[in-house]
Amino acid sequence: MQGTRWFTLFGSGVLIASCVVLSPLDEVNPRLTDGGAGGDGSSQHCQTNAECSAGNADEPFRCFEGECISLKSPECSVVYDGKEGRDHADPNPVYLGAFANYGNSAGVGSDFFNYQFALEELSGPNIRGVPGPNITYRPVVLVVCDNADTRSDRREVVKRGFEHLVDRVHVPGILTALREEDLLEHFGTFGRGKGTFFLSPFGANQILADAPDDGLMWHMLGLPSQLAPTYVALVKRLEQRVKAQRTGVTAIKVAVVQSRLGFDTELADFVLRDLEFNGKSASANQLDGNFQLHRLEAETDLAGVAGAIKLFQPHIVLSLAGEPFTDTILPVIEPDLGGDGTYFVLSPVNLGSMEQDIKPVIWRSIDPLPKTPKRYLAINVAGAADKGLYNKYFEDLRLAFRNSRPGTENYYDAMYFLVYALHAGNPTGNASGADMASGIKRLIAPGPTTHAVGGLHVSSVYAALLAATNRIALNGTLGPPLFDETSGVRVSSGSVMCFEFTPDTEFKVTEASDVLRLDDKGELVFSSGYNVGNAPCLDDEPDM
Numbered sequence: 355m356q357g358t359r360w361f362t363l364f365g366s367g368v369l370i371a372s373c374v375v376l377s378p379l380d381e382v383n384p385r386l387t388d389g390g391a392g393g394d395g396s397s398q399h400c401q402t403n404a405e406c407s408a409g410n411a412d413e414p415f416r417c418f419e420g421e422c423i424s425l426k427s428p429e430c431s432v433v434y435d436g437k438e439g440r441d442h443a444d445p446n447p448v449y450l451g452a453f454a455n456y457g458n459s460a461g462v463g464s465d466f467f468n469y470q471f472a473l474e475e476l477s478g479p480n481i482r483g484v485p486g487p488n489i490t491y492r493p494v495v496l497v498v499c500d501n502a503d504t505r506s507d508r509r510e511v512v513k514r515g516f517e518h519l520v521d522r523v524h525v526p527g528i529l530t531a532l533r534e535e536d537l538l539e540h541f542g543t544f545g546r547g548k549g550t551f552f553l554s555p556f557g558a559n560q561i562l563a564d565a566p567d568d569g570l571m572w573h574m575l576g577l578p579s580q581l582a583p584t585y586v587a588l589v590k591r592l593e594q595r596v597k598a599q600r601t602g603v604t605a606i607k608v609a610v611v612q613s614r615l616g617f618d619t620e621l622a623d624f625v626l627r628d629l630e631f632n633g634k635s636a637s638a639n640q641l642d643g644n645f646q647l648h649r650l651e652a653e654t655d656l657a658g659v660a661g662a663i664k665l666f667q668p669h670i671v672l673s674l675a676g677e678p679f680t681d682t683i684l685p686v687i688e689p690d691l692g693g694d695g696t697y698f699v700l701s702p703v704n705l706g707s708m709e710q711d712i713k714p715v716i717w718r719s720i721d722p723l724p725k726t727p728k729r730y731l732a733i734n735v736a737g738a739a740d741k742g743l744y745n746k747y748f749e750d751l752r753l754a755f756r757n758s759r760p761g762t763e764n765y766y767d768a769m770y771f772l773v774y775a776l777h778a779g780n781p782t783g784n785a786s787g788a789d790m791a792s793g794i795k796r797l798i799a800p801g802p803t804t805h806a807v808g809g810l811h812v813s814s815v816y817a818a819l820l821a822a823t824n825r826i827a828l829n830g831t832l833g834p835p836l837f838d839e840t841s842g843v844r845v846s847s848g849s850v851m852c853f854e855f856t857p858d859t860e861f862k863v864t865e866a867s868d869v870l871r872l873d874d875k876g877e878l879v880f881s882s883g884y885n886v887g888n889a890p891c892l893d894d895e896p897d898m
Contacts, residue, residue, distance in 0.1 A: 398410075402445060408443075413426070414439075418523075429515045433497050435447075441493035444493050453498070454500070455501055457504070462757075476812055484776065485820065486782065497519060499518065503533065516528075526787045527775065555768040557576050557735070558577060558841070559617055562843075563843045577620075578620040579620070580847055581847075582621065584872060585629070586628045586629055587878045593606050606669040607644045607670075608631060608644065608645050609672070610625075611648045613649075613676055618675055625672070648663070656678055661686075676706070680707040685711070685715050688715050692722075692726060697730075698730050701732070701733060713853075713863045724855075725896075727852075728853075730853045732851040733849075734868075736848055737761070737831075747831045778796040779794075780793070781822065803818070805818060805827070805828055806829045851866065852889065852890040853891070866891075869884050870884070
């Protein structure tokens with residue numbers, strides 16, 4: 355499952371603005387191998403990285419304390435080391451780690467695309483790498499391990515990935531694109547226990563936010579509680595539409611499907627606490643027969659849940675669950691409820707199933723029900739209010755990797771914050787995880803000294819951070835760097851995503867992000883560029 359500006363998981367030459375030349379997707383060649391420790395040259399004695407590589411068929415190796423260390427392992431078979439695949443042989447590269455969803459094709463997916471795209475800007479041929487002492491430059495070498503999100507042996511695979519990155523390659527920092535439970539399980543041992551800096555492209559639950567971490571764990575997105583107000587406001591808005599568009603409806607019915615995963619449970623706690631419709635709380639509506647709550651356990655009969663929802667005939671279905679809802683329950687209930695005009699409100703976790711589950715369900719219903727896309731909405735983490743930086747980034751990303759998906763900028767920003775945190779933590783030497791924990795705080799200072807991510811700005815940011823006393827505000831494609839310095843969690847909010855069908859052009863279902871946002875009064879308003887006349891959802895036309 356691929357993440358996309360979401361809280362949890364689920365994965366011809368072009369001259370871009372920074373003058374970095376990227377290969378077309380078909381020619382992208384992250385270095386792949388089955389890896390391995392035994393018999394791979396790791397026992398060789400060495401003095402240079404190039405010596406290790408030359409003695410091992412030019413594969414990427416590191417000379418560490420006189421021993422040749424393979425940068426690859428069975429769990430970590432992707433290494434980004436420059437356009438020519440030779441940065442690993444540099445005398446003094448910077449080593450960093452990451453996790454990504456290998457899925458069926460390691461090196462392909464929104465996480466991989468964003469990692470490589472950002473690295474080409476941060477360490478490509480025009481920039482040459484992170485500035486070092488005496489006007490030297492250190493190329494960034496990134497070792498990417500499998501987060502094994504859909505594998506039954508996920509926990510073991512992730513553990514071996516950490517062992518490789520921390521104990522063998524000795525990286526000071528890692529982009530931890532992992533499930534919350536994997537972060538909780540391994541941070542104590544490999545993060546705080548060994549002084550490694552963790553930066554997640556995703557959000558955190560409250561347990562992660564409150565965990566003692568010595569400043570070593572940060573999150574590019576926010577907490578589930580920050581999304582709950584958007585759910586509440588959207589239900590209020592949909593209630594008004596149902597009562598206005600459906601004759602004789604004086605009280606609406608709402609069904610909620612919730613999983614027991616940490617993020618879903620925490621989100622559900624806040625949504626159900628504040629949810630109000632028909633002028634009453636969710637629990638009061640349940641007594642009136644207008645509210646159903648289905649909590650999914652491991653042994654839950656999903657077909658039975660789908661049947662109960664169909665019999666209930668709700669006007670609104672809220673998903674606070676992941677794949678069990680989108681791949682099993684939704685396809686069963688849409689054919690029955692769609693004709694009644696039921697609205698489906700999806701969660702950030704569901705968006706990992708966009709292509710394989712959500713869009714096919716909408717597509718199949720369009721022929722009998724042309725306005726089906728207007729009944730589907732999703733709550734997501736709000737992107738930047740000012741889209742200028744994001745639009746430029748995505749235009750260039752799509753040119754470099756034509757299969758890139760919108761809304762995956764959290765991976766891109768995370769790579770920038772990781773590299774800049776390393777540089778800011780120790781501008782002239784080898785940064786430790788503790789240095790990176792200090793360095794990231796130099797990137798989030800409020801005030802007039804503002805810089806931005808992106809290839810056009812890399813050299814100026816590197817220069818601004820050379821003086822150890824300088825602090826900047828690093829604006830990302832996600833917006834200004836608003837973080838809680840104590841927890842390391844981003845301060846964010848929710849927005850409403852809509853869907854639309856474009857038969858005259860691409861003849862497919864597409865998503866439109868950030869169509870509505872909360873205003874200062876907690877009410878949903880259209881974002882810049884949208885209004886009741888042109889919005890793909892919640893516009894001035896009926897939804898049935």
